[in-house]
Amino acid sequence: MTRVELLPTAQQMREADAAAIAAGTPGFVLMTRAGEAVASVAESMVTPGAQVLVVAGPGNNGGDGFVAARILQDREYRVILALATARDRLRGDAAKAAEGWVGEVTPVQAAPFESADLIVDALFGTGLGRDLAGDARLAIERINASGRPVLAVDLPSGIDSDSGEVRGLAVLADRTVTFAARKPGHLLLPGRRFSGLVEVADIGIDAQAPGADRIATFANRPALWSGALPRPHLGSHKYERGHTLVLSGGATRTGAARLAARAALRIGSGLVTVASPPEAIGVNAAHLTAVMLRGCEGPEGLHAILQDQRFNALVLGPALGVHAATRAMVAVATLARRSLLLDADALTSFEGLASEMHQAFHHAPTVLTPHDGEFNRLFKGHPDLLDPPSKLERARRAAAYTGAVLVLKGMDTVIAAPDGRAVINENGTPYLATAGSGDTLCGIIAGLMAQHMPAFEAACAGVWIHAAAGASFGPGLISEDLADLIPNVLSDLLN
Ligand SMILES: NC(=O)C1=CN([C@@H]2O[C@H](COP(=O)(O)OP(=O)(O)OC[C@H]3O[C@@H](n4cnc5c(N)ncnc54)[C@H](OP(=O)(O)O)[C@@H]3O)[C@@H](O)[C@H]2O)[C@@H](O)CC1
Numbered sequence: 488m489t490r491v492e493l494l495p496t497a498q499q500m501r502e503a504d505a506a507a508i509a510a511g512t513p514g515f516v517l518m519t520r521a522g523e524a525v526a527s528v529a530e531s532m533v534t535p536g537a538q539v540l541v542v543a544g545p546g547n548n549g550g551d552g553f554v555a556a557r558i559l560q561d562r563e564y565r566v567i568l569a570l571a572t573a574r575d576r577l578r579g580d581a582a583k584a585a586e587g588w589v590g591e592v593t594p595v596q597a598a599p600f601e602s603a604d605l606i607v608d609a610l611f612g613t614g615l616g617r618d619l620a621g622d623a624r625l626a627i628e629r630i631n632a633s634g635r636p637v638l639a640v641d642l643p644s645g646i647d648s649d650s651g652e653v654r655g656l657a658v659l660a661d662r663t664v665t666f667a668a669r670k671p672g673h674l675l676l677p678g679r680r681f682s683g684l685v686e687v688a689d690i691g692i693d694a695q696a697p698g699a700d701r702i703a704t705f706a707n708r709p710a711l712w713s714g715a716l717p718r719p720h721l722g723s724h725k726y727e728r729g730h731t732l733v734l735s736g737g738a739t740r741t742g743a744a745r746l747a748a749r750a751a752l753r754i755g756s757g758l759v760t761v762a763s764p765p766e767a768i769g770v771n772a773a774h775l776t777a778v779m780l781r782g783c784e785g786p787e788g789l790h791a792i793l794q795d796q797r798f799n800a801l802v803l804g805p806a807l808g809v810h811a812a813t814r815a816m817v818a819v820a821t822l823a824r825r826s827l828l829l830d831a832d833a834l835t836s837f838e839g840l841a842s843e844m845h846q847a848f849h850h851a852p853t854v855l856t857p858h859d860g861e862f863n864r865l866f867k868g869h870p871d872l873l874d875p876p877s878k879l880e881r882a883r884r885a886a887a888y889t890g891a892v893l894v895l896k897g898m899d900t901v902i903a904a905p906d907g908r909a910v911i912n913e914n915g916t917p918y919l920a921t922a923g924s925g926d927t928l929c930g931i932i933a934g935l936m937a938q939h940m941p942a943f944e945a946a947c948a949g950v951w952i953h954a955a956a957g958a959s960f961g962p963g964l965i966s967e968d969l970a971d972l973i974p975n976v977l978s979d980l981l982n
C-alpha cells in the first residue's frame with residue numbers, strides 16, 4: 488500500500504532485464520532465480536512426491552520452466568517435462584536451462600495432463616507476439632480441459648502482457664508467479680480473471696523505473712495520490728473547501744443529482760448546491776438538507792449561476808437527458824472554465840459528435856467518466872479510439888483526444904491523463920454494479936476537485952475511495968449507502 492507500483496510493459500521489462508545484465512547479473516542467473524521462485528510456489532501447491540507436469544514453450548518462459556523442473560526433480564517430485572517445440576529450436580539461456588534438465592522430454596501431444604497433481608504453464612510470457620496456433624494451442628486446450636491445478640509462469644500463456652487480452656486462447660491459472668513487477672495484463676480483464684492469485688518474485692531486476700518510452704502505467708494505490716488529498720487546516724472556512732454544483736434532471740429524474748451531491752459533501756466539498764429545473768424544485772427540496780438548492784432553467788440558467796465564481800466544480804450529466812440542451816450546457820460549463828465532471832447523458836448527448844470535444848478540455852480540469860457503452864457511443868466514428876483491443880490504450884487515446892482525464896469504468900477501471908499517464912484500479916467489488924453507483928462516483932471526484940485536488944489525482948483517488956466504500960459494505964449495497972461509507976475510508980487514508 489505504501490509504495491507506488493509501476494506496471495511495466497513487455498518492452499520496459501526487456502529494458503529492465505538488459506539493465507540488470509549490464510549491471511553484472513548474467514541472464515542465466517536471472518532465469519535461475521525465476522525458476523527457483525516458480526519451484527517454491529509449486530511446492531506450496533502439492534504434497535511431497537506429487538506428479539508435476541511442466542509444459543515448456545520455445546522462449547525464456549520455457550527456460551524458467553526447465554529450471555523449475557530440475558529443482559522440483561532434485562526435491563523428489565515426479566516431474567514430467569512436455570515441450571511445445573523441437574528441442575533443437577531452443578536458444579540462449581533457454582537452451583542452457585534445457586541442458587540442465589536430465590530427464591526425458593515428452594512431446595505435448597503425449598503428455599499426461601489429466602493425471603498431473605499440478606501443471607506448470609511455462610509456454611509463453613512477455614514474449615507472446617501473435618495469436619496462438621498449432622502445438623501451443625493444443626497444449627492450452629489440454630491444460631484447460633484437464634481440471635488440474637495450474638501455476639502460470641509470469642503470465643497465463645495466451646494473455647497479452649500489456650493489454651490483458653486473450654490472444655486466441657489462454658491458460659486459466661489458479662496462481663501466477665511473476666517476476667520483478669506485475670504487468671498491466673494481470674490487472675486488466677480478461678487477464679486478471681485468467682491469472683488467479685498473482686505473486687511477485689524479486690529476482691534482482693528493478694522494474695520500477697519507467698523505460699525509454701516513458702509511458703507509465705500504475706496500479707491504483709493511495710501512494711499515488713494520498714499526498715494530494717485535501718486536508719482542512721485550523722483556519723479553513725467552507726468556501727476554501729470549494730463549492731460543488733450538481734445539475735439535476737427533470738421532476739421524475741432527480742435522484743442521480745442528489746446521490747452525487749451527497750457524495751460531494753461527504754468527500755469534503757465545503758458547500759454543495761443542486762441546480763434544479765423549476766419543475767423539479769419541489770421534489771428536490773423535499774429531499775435535501777445540508778445540500779443547497781437553486782432553480783436553473785437550461786443553458787441560460789446555468790450561465791447565470793456561474794456568474795458566481797465561488798462555484799468551482801460542476802457535475803453535469805446524470806439524468807440530464809440526451810438532447811441538444813445538454814450539449815449547450817456542456818458548452819456553457821466548458822467556457823466557464825471551472826473544474827468539470829461529465830458523465831452519462833452529457834456524454835451520450837454527443838453520440839457521434841465527439842469531434843466537438845476534440846481538444847475541448849485543455850483549459851480547465853475536466854474528467855469524463857464513461858462506462859464502455861457510453862464510451863462506444865461517444866466515440867462512434869472514431870476507429871482510432873474504439874478499435875485498440877487494450878482498454879488502457881483506448882482510455883489513453885481518448886484522454887489525449889479530448890484533453891480531459893478519462894475514467895473508463897468497469898471492474899478494471901482505467902484512469903488516463905492527456906499526457907499519457909494511466910492507472911488501473913483493482914479494489915472494486917461487483918456489488919458496485921448497482922443503479923446510481925456511477926452518480927456517487929461523479930460526486931466524489933467533483934468534490935475532490937472542488938477542494939483543489941488536481942483532476943488526474945482526484946479521479947484516481949475518487950475511483951479508489953468509491954471502490955473501497957463499496958467493498959467495505961459488500962452484499963446488499965445500494966448506492967444510497969455509498970456516500971455514508973466515505974468517512975471511514977477517508978479517515979483510514981488521512982490518519
Ligand atoms: N525479462 C526478464 O527480465 C526475465 C524474463 N524471464 C522469462 O522470460 C520470458 C520472456 O521470454 P521471451 O522474451 O523469450 O518470450 P516468451 O514469452 O518465452 O515467448 C517467446 C517465444 O515464443 C514464440 N512465440 C511468441 N508468440 C507465439 C505464438 N503465438 N505462437 C507460437 N510461438 C510464439 C517466440 O517465437 P518467434 O516469435 O520468434 O517465432 C519465442 O520463441 C518472461 O515471460 C519470463 O518468463 C526470466 O527468465 C527472467 C528474467
Ligand SMILES: Nc1ncnc2c1ncn2[C@@H]1O[C@H](COP(=O)(O)OP(=O)(O)O)[C@@H](O)[C@H]1O
Nearest residue numbers: 896897898915916917919920922923924925926
Ligand atoms: N463488477 C464490477 N466490479 C467493480 N466495480 C464495478 C463493477 N461493475 C460496475 N462497477 C463500478 O460501478 C460504477 C457503475 O457506474 P455506472 O455504470 O455509471 O452505473 P450507474 O449509471 O447505474 O450509476 C462504476 O464506478 C463501475 O466502475
Ligand SMILES: [K+]
Nearest residue numbers: 611640642644
Ligand atoms: K506462462
